[in-house]
Amino acid sequence: MDIKVNVREPKGDTYVVDLSGEIDVYTSPKVKDAIGELIDKGHYNLVINLENVRYIDSTGLGVLIGGLKRVREHGGTVNLVCTNPQIKKIFDITGLVKIFGIYDDVDAAMKALV
Amino acid sequence: MDIKVNVREPKGDTYVVDLSGEIDVYTSPKVKDAIGELIDKGHYNLVINLENVRYIDSTGLGVLIGGLKRVREHGGTVNLVCTNPQIKKIFDITGLVKIFGIYDDVDAAMKALV
Amino acid sequence: MNQPVTPHPHGALGTVELRIPCKAEWVAVARLAVAAVANRLNFSIEDIEDVKLAVAEACTNCIQHSEGSDQIHITCETGPEGLTVRVRDFGRGPRPQKAAPSVSDEPHVGGLGVFLIRSLMDSVDYDVHPENGTNLVMTKKVAH
Amino acid sequence: MNQPVTPHPHGALGTVELRIPCKAEWVAVARLAVAAVANRLNFSIEDIEDVKLAVAEACTNCIQHSEGSDQIHITCETGPEGLTVRVRDFGRGPRPQKAAPSVSDEPHVGGLGVFLIRSLMDSVDYDVHPENGTNLVMTKKVAH
Ligand SMILES: Nc1ncnc2c1ncn2[C@@H]1O[C@H](COP(=O)(O)OP(=O)(O)O)[C@@H](O)[C@H]1O
Ligand SMILES: Nc1ncnc2c1ncn2[C@@H]1O[C@H](COP(=O)(O)OP(=O)(O)O)[C@@H](O)[C@H]1O
Numbered sequence: 001m002d003i004k005v006n007v008r009e010p011k012g013d014t015y016v017v018d019l020s021g022e023i024d025v026y027t028s029p030k031v032k033d034a035i036g037e038l039i040d041k042g043h044y045n046l047v048i049n050l051e052n053v054r055y056i057d058s059t060g061l062g063v064l065i066g067g068l069k070r071v072r073e074h075g076g077t078v079n080l081v082c083t084n085p086q087i088k089k090i091f092d093i094t095g096l097v098k099i100f101g102i103y104d105d106v107d108a109a110m111k112a113l114v
Numbered sequence: 115m116d117i118k119v120n121v122r123e124p125k126g127d128t129y130v131v132d133l134s135g136e137i138d139v140y141t142s143p144k145v146k147d148a149i150g151e152l153i154d155k156g157h158y159n160l161v162i163n164l165e166n167v168r169y170i171d172s173t174g175l176g177v178l179i180g181g182l183k184r185v186r187e188h189g190g191t192v193n194l195v196c197t198n199p200q201i202k203k204i205f206d207i208t209g210l211v212k213i214f215g216i217y218d219d220v221d222a223a224m225k226a227l228v
Numbered sequence: 229m230n231q232p233v234t235p236h237p238h239g240a241l242g243t244v245e246l247r248i249p250c251k252a253e254w255v256a257v258a259r260l261a262v263a264a265v266a267n268r269l270n271f272s273i274e275d276i277e278d279v280k281l282a283v284a285e286a287c288t289n290c291i292q293h294s295e296g297s298d299q300i301h302i303t304c305e306t307g308p309e310g311l312t313v314r315v316r317d318f319g320r321g322p323r324p325q326k327a328a329p330s331v332s333d334e335p336h337v338g339g340l341g342v343f344l345i346r347s348l349m350d351s352v353d354y355d356v357h358p359e360n361g362t363n364l365v366m367t368k369k370v371a372h
Numbered sequence: 373m374n375q376p377v378t379p380h381p382h383g384a385l386g387t388v389e390l391r392i393p394c395k396a397e398w399v400a401v402a403r404l405a406v407a408a409v410a411n412r413l414n415f416s417i418e419d420i421e422d423v424k425l426a427v428a429e430a431c432t433n434c435i436q437h438s439e440g441s442d443q444i445h446i447t448c449e450t451g452p453e454g455l456t457v458r459v460r461d462f463g464r465g466p467r468p469q470k471a472a473p474s475v476s477d478e479p480h481v482g483g484l485g486v487f488l489i490r491s492l493m494d495s496v497d498y499d500v501h502p503e504n505g506t507n508l509v510m511t512k513k514v515a516h
Contacts, residue, residue, distance in 0.1 A: 254386060
């Protein structure tokens with residue numbers, strides 16, 4: 001019932017953030033801090049990997065939206081990797097599929113950034 | 115949070131009962147019925163496969179002990195298949211390791227019956 | 229001879245009550261407990277996930293907006309029709325200027341919590357006691 | 373850069389209350405809810421399994437022996453030392469001739485429930501109200 005955050009060594013200027021576990025009101029500050037830290041350091045092209053995320057709530061979505069807003073101000077973008085059908089459904093219902101690029105694996109999400 | 119019970123086609127006079135799920139005060143009557151039915155039909159050599167059982171409580175242990183008692187009256191026996199460390203621990207704590215043959219796979223449990 | 233346990237045609241009927249501190253770290257307990265209750269009915273996995281998220285959003289709102297509630301009370305009632313969950317806090321209730329948001333503009337950035345609850349559950353009722361908290365009653369119907 | 377969430381050095385402190393019908397089909401809810409509470413402390417998976425089983429055995433005894441209790445009340449208190457769980461029913465209490473069994477004879481055929489509770493938890497106290505139910509208080513210490 002926790003979240004793990006792992007930031008990979010960058011490829012080019014793209015950073016991949018692997019998340020695993022559950023993103024809720026308790027754990028989302030951790031995710032927010034990790035993403036915020038990257039953006040503070042001037043990294044504006046991010047892939048956020050939700051492949052191992054079993055659960056996300058509105059506070060988690062809020063963190064992703066907040067990150068996207070910030071990088072867009074610098075001409076960057078955030079792509080997501082997501083395969084879990086329940087989580088995809090949440091992106092559908094909320095209309096967030098229209099503002100995020102959502103991919104089936106990290107490679108596809110990286111390629112789409114270039 | 116349920117139990118599934120599957121009785122395999124017999125090999126010789128040995129029946130294998132595959133259990134999967136959780137055995138507790140709610141689900142153990144199902145297990146008791148399945149084992150009781152086999153014994154009623156005169157099958158006294160049983161392998162009870164707990165490989166896919168994630169949880170067992172004292173009512174589940176009671177069902178296994180009850181089955182063993184009944185088949186022993188007819189010169190039969192019950193061998194168990196169990197690999198889950200938490201469940202093995204329960205057999206240890208209760209001393210039931212001394213009255214049941216406990217094996218790592220169905221083949222070994224079958225061979226030990228002959 | 230595959231025999232899943234389904235002794236009641238409509239699943240298990242009864243009431244389960246849960247009280248957690250009105251703090252972020254306890255929402256996971258509410259979520260898992262309510263999922264375990266939902267699992268006693270004949271819900272699909274997807275339905276159970278819907279209920280989990282709706283309850284979590286309700287609890288999150290108690291934590292973020294109730295201002296001064298110590299506890300969250302969650303009551304689950306299972307019936308032949310499905311599951312009714314009440315989520316109650318004892319805070320000050322929603323400030324008038326920011327009541328439950330409209331559902332018109334897409335994408336829903338901000339106000340996602342109530343929007344998700346309304347999307348995922350079959351009926352949703354807010355009963356607000358201005359200085360004594362918010363009482364949310366929501367139901368999920370089980371497919372027959 | 374692997375960062376598990378451990379904001380409180382001893383885990384989350386607080387009280388969680390759960391009330392379930394005194395019926396077999398609800399024990400799984402108690403088990404999962406208490407496991408979720410235990411997961412808020414720094415317990416090992418093995419310790420959490422121990423607590424789950426002990427709580428389930430306590431509930432099973434309420435169901436099988438309390439004679440006429442409608443509900444089971446389960447209270448979990450997390451503290452820096454570990455988890456305290458109270459399991460209370462409102463039945464008639466143990467019949468005198470079959471109080472908690474001795475722990476001497478092996479293998480323990482019959483009386484396994486209380487034996488397991490005592491084996492798996494660090495402290496166990498039964499408080500019996502002859503015509504008003506059984507109150508079991510048990511604790512599991514968290515390793516520091
Ligand atoms: N339990 C509650 N106590 C007080 N206000 C609430 C409660 N639940 C919902 N609200 C109100 O409803 C609004 C919408 O909630 P929500 O859709 O979750 O979006 P957000 O939390 O991002 O504002 C909140 O801003 C708040 O004013
Ligand atoms: N909640 C309870 N209400 C009444 N009697 C109880 C309760 N818990 C335990 N007991 C008594 O303790 C005895 C031992 O219980 P246990 O070790 O679980 O074995 P068993 O349930 O097989 O008898 C029970 O037979 C019962 O008399």
